[in-house]
Amino acid sequence: MRFKSHLITVLFVFFLLVTVGCTSKTSGAINEGNESSPDTAANTTNESTNEEPAPEGKTEVVFWHSMGGKNGKTLEKMIQDFNGSQEDIHVKPIFQGSYGDSLTKLKTSLQSSSGPTIMQSNFISSGPMIDTKMVRPIQDLIDAEGYDLSQLDQNVLSAYEMDGQLYSMPFNASTLLMYYNKDMFEENGLDPNNPPQTYEELEEAAMKLTGEGKYGASFSVDSYFLEQLFTVQGAELVNNGNGRQDLATKSFINSQEAIDTFTWWKKLVDDGLMLNLGTNTEDTHQAFLSEQVGMTLASTAGLTNMLEGSKGKFELGTAFIPYPEAKTGAGGVSVGGGSLYIMNNKSEAEQQAAWEFIKYVVGAEQQGHWYINSGYFPVNTDAYELPEVVETLAQFPQFETAINQLEVALENNAGSNAGKGPVLGVYPDARTITVEALEKVLNDVQSPKDALDEAAEEITKKIARYNQTVQ
The missing domain is CATH 3.40.190.10 (Periplasmic binding protein-like II)
Structure with missing residues (x-):
């Protein structure tokens, strides 16, 4: 147990x-x-x-x-x-x-x-x-x-x-939501009531939104955001049923889902479609509220602030978090x-x-x-x-977006531990390492696979040390 x-x-x-x-x-x-x-x-x-x-x-x-x-x-x-x-x-x-x-x-x-x-x-x-x-x-x-x-x-x-x-x-x-500027969508020929659902659709929308000093999107380099993008693809972060069937002993942060997400994220930044403001979530959200970017990620707990910040400027839209077209979003979001x-x-x-x-x-x-x-x-x-x-x-x-997203998650999560989130004694450590891995990728220090392989090895070592204290 x-x-x-x-x-x-x-x-x-x-x-x-x-x-x-x-x-x-x-x-x-x-x-x-x-x-x-x-x-x-x-x-x-x-x-x-x-x-x-x-x-x-x-x-x-x-x-x-x-x-x-x-x-x-x-x-x-x-x-x-x-x-x-x-x-x-x-x-x-x-x-x-x-x-x-x-x-x-x-x-x-x-x-x-x-x-x-x-x-x-x-x-x-x-x-x-x-x-x-x-x-x-x-x-x-x-x-x-x-x-x-x-x-x-x-x-x-x-x-x-x-x-x-x-x-x-x-x-x-x-839970995590995608927020978008409905006015910017309409001004650039995008349907304000049909936000992108997949990585590919988001990239296409970002191309239309980018220009004249504005960017399609800006996502904070944030481990919570990354976890949700992996989870919605059905990926577990650690072994032993995401640490729910027994003590986790190995990190799965180098899953193919994570590699695909890192690769997509970097391409958006390299192509000038995503404004990279680093790990400061507040800066990213401010860029969104000042209409410098058209899409961002934030928790449902920030919705009230987003509504207040966008009031009188633009109509705020909310959407499910995106996933790769090849996937189905089968894992659903996990609860924060x-x-x-x-x-x-x-x-x-x-x-x-x-x-x-x-x-x-x-x-x-x-x-x-x-x-x-x-x-x-x-x-x-x-x-x-x-x-x-x-x-x-x-x-x-x-x-309502958060409510609907949770209902879909509940349906998709039947028999799966991915959407329940991991149970991990070194969770904060793992989050730090995950952020550092993405920063290495965005700064051209390592490839997505190499950065995530190294991160998985480091997290696994920390898990082993933690397990020694509880066994």
Whole structure:
């Protein structure tokens, strides 16, 4: 089984130092989520820490989160509403910075009870979080209560299921979309309601959009983006069922799907059809919003910002992420974002109180509110029937693209681990190496195959070292 390991605290401290240390190397290394990443909200400063003690007689639940800015305010309003809705529990939110910052702080609390009751963590940290043996499987609480999971998005749940159970509860979910400028499409003889679906169609569209200082596209050199372009082709990133059937032992980053994607990406840049702005996702998105480029990639969590940034300038379009014509997109997209863990070093009363809060925030009403105000799509599908959500979708049809893409992904992912995403203890390391590989290709240092072969070998070595700590 994937997580039958005997990791002790000191070893977790070691690999957290490695994990968090590598996340500062490139913006692509810390993506999705989601720091300088598609989910840009996680990296925005939020000064509120709500350090006031819980009212007397209430069970206090300390909640460490990484939602800043508008998303942080939305989350804290949800917490205030929960605290006022009953008399027994008081949730205290504490913003801990990015997901990487939060993990750094968690490692210092492992030897004591000073840490959180609930920890928000991003998807790429699923393996390390579970390997700590410090989390209470959410499945325990689900089974004890007979909690109905049918109301939750099955595609999202499948991403977080390990060994047939949920260790955490999905909360802020997102996927990758292609964004395009409908006005630029129309001005250049392209159908604004028929965006490109394949690599080949995107290249053809980029040829028409490029000229007079403008480019067809600009994609940030971002590992999350690359993973999704591989995943939509049905490619797994590591062996052993993408690390879900057993500990991964080998990287598949040098798959033919990856080689084809690197080759296509480089050709677009070399032909002057794609503006390469490196690893800074914010620069790429700004180039798109300033109408310097016609197409870009970004998370669904950035849709609200994209709508605000394009307002009064051009009509924003959203589309599925592209795939090679020879493929079918059979893998579907994988889910990004974060989930909520309950730490097992707290009292049973605190853990039960944490469970009550988690059920509240994944309820249909709260998920609808979260969706409208944050851009993360609801993990509770009943939220789509709420009048305010129906109204939002009618007003902003761009939101529907993510929903439709997920439905297609769920259909295509039957029996496949590709679209569920990899479970990998050295995930942040692997992302850094993947970004460096593409940079070598774009800078004519190595061919796509040589760069990816070298990357796969390096990632595989890191996996072996990690596995030694958990076995």
